[in-house]
Structures are given as C-alpha cells and as structure tokens.
Amino acid sequence: MAAEQGNIDAQVNLGTMYYEGKGVEQDYEKAAEYYSVAAEQGDATSQYYLGNMYCYGKGIKRNYIKSIEYYRLAAQQGNSYAQFALGVMYAESYGVEQDFEKAAEYYLAAAEQGNANAQCNLGNLYYFGKGVEQNYTKSFEYYKLAAQQGDSRAQFNLGLCYETGDGVEQNYEKAAEYYLAAATQGHAVAQSNLGNLYCYGRGVEKNYNKSFKYHQLAAQQNYGESQYQLGLMYCKGLGVKLSKINTYKYYLQASTQKHVNAENELGCMYAEGKGIKHNFKIARDYFYSAARKGHSGALNKLGLMFLSGNGVRQNDMKAVYYFCLAAKRGETEAWHNLGIMYADGQGVKKNKRIARQLIKRSAVYKKPVTRSVDFISD
Numbered sequence: 001m002a003a004e005q006g007n008i009d010a011q012v013n014l015g016t017m018y019y020e021g022k023g024v025e026q027d028y029e030k031a032a033e034y035y036s037v038a039a040e041q042g043d044a045t046s047q048y049y050l051g052n053m054y055c056y057g058k059g060i061k062r063n064y065i066k067s068i069e070y071y072r073l074a075a076q077q078g079n080s081y082a083q084f085a086l087g088v089m090y091a092e093s094y095g096v097e098q099d100f101e102k103a104a105e106y107y108l109a110a111a112e113q114g115n116a117n118a119q120c121n122l123g124n125l126y127y128f129g130k131g132v133e134q135n136y137t138k139s140f141e142y143y144k145l146a147a148q149q150g151d152s153r154a155q156f157n158l159g160l161c162y163e164t165g166d167g168v169e170q171n172y173e174k175a176a177e178y179y180l181a182a183a184t185q186g187h188a189v190a191q192s193n194l195g196n197l198y199c200y201g202r203g204v205e206k207n208y209n210k211s212f213k214y215h216q217l218a219a220q221q222n223y224g225e226s227q228y229q230l231g232l233m234y235c236k237g238l239g240v241k242l243s244k245i246n247t248y249k250y251y252l253q254a255s256t257q258k259h260v261n262a263e264n265e266l267g268c269m270y271a272e273g274k275g276i277k278h279n280f281k282i283a284r285d286y287f288y289s290a291a292r293k294g295h296s297g298a299l300n301k302l303g304l305m306f307l308s309g310n311g312v313r314q315n316d317m318k319a320v321y322y323f324c325l326a327a328k329r330g331e332t333e334a335w336h337n338l339g340i341m342y343a344d345g346q347g348v349k350k351n352k353r354i355a356r357q358l359i360k361r362s363a364v365y366k367k368p369v370t371r372s373v374d375f376i377s378d
Helices: 008-020 028-040 044-056 064-075 080-092 100-111 116-128 136-147 152-164 172-183 188-200 208-219 224-236 244-256 260-272 280-292 296-308 316-328 332-344 352-364
Strands: none
Touching: 008 028, 008 044, 028 044, 044 064, 044 080, 064 080, 080 100, 080 116, 100 116, 116 136, 116 152, 136 152, 152 172, 152 188, 172 188, 188 208, 188 224, 208 224, 224 244, 224 260, 244 260, 260 280, 260 296, 280 296, 296 316, 296 332, 316 332, 332 352
16 A cells, blocks of 8 residues: 555545545544654644644544644644644643733734634734734734635624724624624524624614524524523513513523523512512522622612512611612612612611612613623634
8 A cells, every 4th residue: 555655645645534434434543543654754734633633632642742742843834724723722721831922923824824713813812912912903804804714703703893893883784794694604692693683673674583583593502692582582572472481481591501681580580470480489599690690680689588588588787788789780779779778777777868869879870781792702
C-alpha cells in the first residue's frame, strides 16, 4: 500500500477514512495511527487532526498539552483550522493559562484566511473588549465577514447589533433579516429574538402567529426564554387561545432552565390558585428561587407572604426586610407596601412622614423598559 510506503497523501486519506468511517468501519485508534505517521513527516492536516483527537480524547487519551503541540505545528504552517483551535484553547484555558490576547492573535491569523468561526470569535472579543480594545465597529465588521459565509452565530450577532445599535445604526428591519437567516439554520436564540420582533412589530409587521411559531421552534430546543414567552402568550391569548394548562406547561419548562421570570409566574399561579391547585408552600419555593436571582417581584411576594403568614410563619420584620430588598430593585408595589408598614408601625417604628414619601414615590415611579433581545452568541 502507498501509505505503508511513506506516501503522505495516502496516510492522510486512510486516517480520514477511519476518522469519519467512510468506506471502512470507524476506528479512531487506526485514524490516530495513520495521522501520527503523516504528522511526523510534517503534514499540517494530520497535525491538526491529531490535535483534535488529543483535545477530545478520540482514539487516544485526552491530553490538552499534546493537543496544543500539534495544533501549534499545524498553525505554524498556516493551517487556519489549527489557528482557530489554538485561539479557542487560549480563550477557554484548555491546557494553557487563559490569555485573550493570544486568542485574538490566533483568531486574527485564521480570520485573515477567511475562517468564519475565527471571524465570529474575533468579533466577540472586540464586542466584549477581551484581549483587544472594545470596538463595536470592528466587532460588526468581523461578524459581517463570517455571516457572508453563512455562519449562523455571526448572522445572529449581526441581528443583535442591528437591534441594539451596537457598532451600526439601529435598524429593526436588518435585525429581522439576519435573525431570519440564523433562525432558518436552527439558531434557537435567533428564533426567539425574531419571535420578539413579530410580537412587538419591530422591523416586521406585528404578527402574533409568527411570533408564536418562532418561539415554539426555539422552545423545542429547550431555550428557556421562548418557553417563558409561550407561557405568556397562552396566558394573554396572543396568537393562541387562552389556556391556563399550557401557560403552566411552558412556565414549568422554562423554570427547569432556571428562568427567573417563569419561576416568579409559577409562584403567582400557585399563590393565587390560577389554573392549578392553590399551594402556598410551592409558591413560596418558587418565589425563593426567583428571589435568590434578584427578581424584585418575587422579593415583594415573599414580603407579602411573611406579612400574611401564608406558606410561612407570619413575621412583620421579615416582611419589611423583603419589601426593602424589592424596593431597592425598583419594585413599585414594594415601596407602597413599605409605606403601609411605616404608616401602621408594623415591623418598623411608626413614621407617617416616611410612609407618605414611600407611597407618593410608588404612585409616580415608572419602571424603565428593558431590552427584549438576548446575548451575543459565543
């Protein structure tokens, strides 16, 4: 055989056949054997694949140090996949001390050769200012290069940039265009954000049916935000018939993803007995879980539970404590509740002046509108 006679191309081809299981039964150990022979002769492709096999423990014992050695050999010969892989190793601290500057260096080398993954990751470094000076414009430029090659992460990130106006003039129509491109490739967060645009009519005509469709696609991939949004849509009858059962179903799914708003809503459903059997103890547990994540509404609800003694032992001082925590996070109702506590002298020293200030503040305060978009895709 040519491979046994030292033909590098034949060794690489055999290694790839065993690696991918094409024409032969998949055998990572055999693949590693042929790649090793070719790598020793300086073949960059084999060096890259060996780096992968050591990185993921395929056919050989996982060894990040060995992985980096082979990636570096291939990268020095200009292999863009190895350059990208080294960037990941430095960014994620696999086998080396985390070094975002090194990561940026390797991502740049691969990006200049048109490697879409490297372009997207380099865009992320510029977006967050890791290893490079934060620069939304450069971030946008690298996302665009990767998106033009069909990279779904980059398409999503471009959509996010257009929605938020980071590095480019805000444009909801463009945001919808790029979210759609990523969504059609199955990008769950893009599907979710596109669902939000249809829900609010931003860049597209408001359409609850389409909003439901895209959130459902994302929810099927266990994306918690869309599971929560589907719960809201069933709760309010947006694009679907009102259904407490489905509201509960999707809130419950989202809560398994630790979605804080879903936990709070489940707490409310159990506390109020809406669509499910009344249960203050379960409500308390959901409120506690959401409160630990800083949810102001859940903190306020815990205050009310301690005030009334529902699901917990009645305690005015604890009620005040939770109302204070909620008020510090801008919960309007908590300010009102604190005002009542000061007015009546429950859990605090009676003080009419403070009571009037808190109640007045709760009457005029409006919560700021938060962005509905999700995060940059890693």
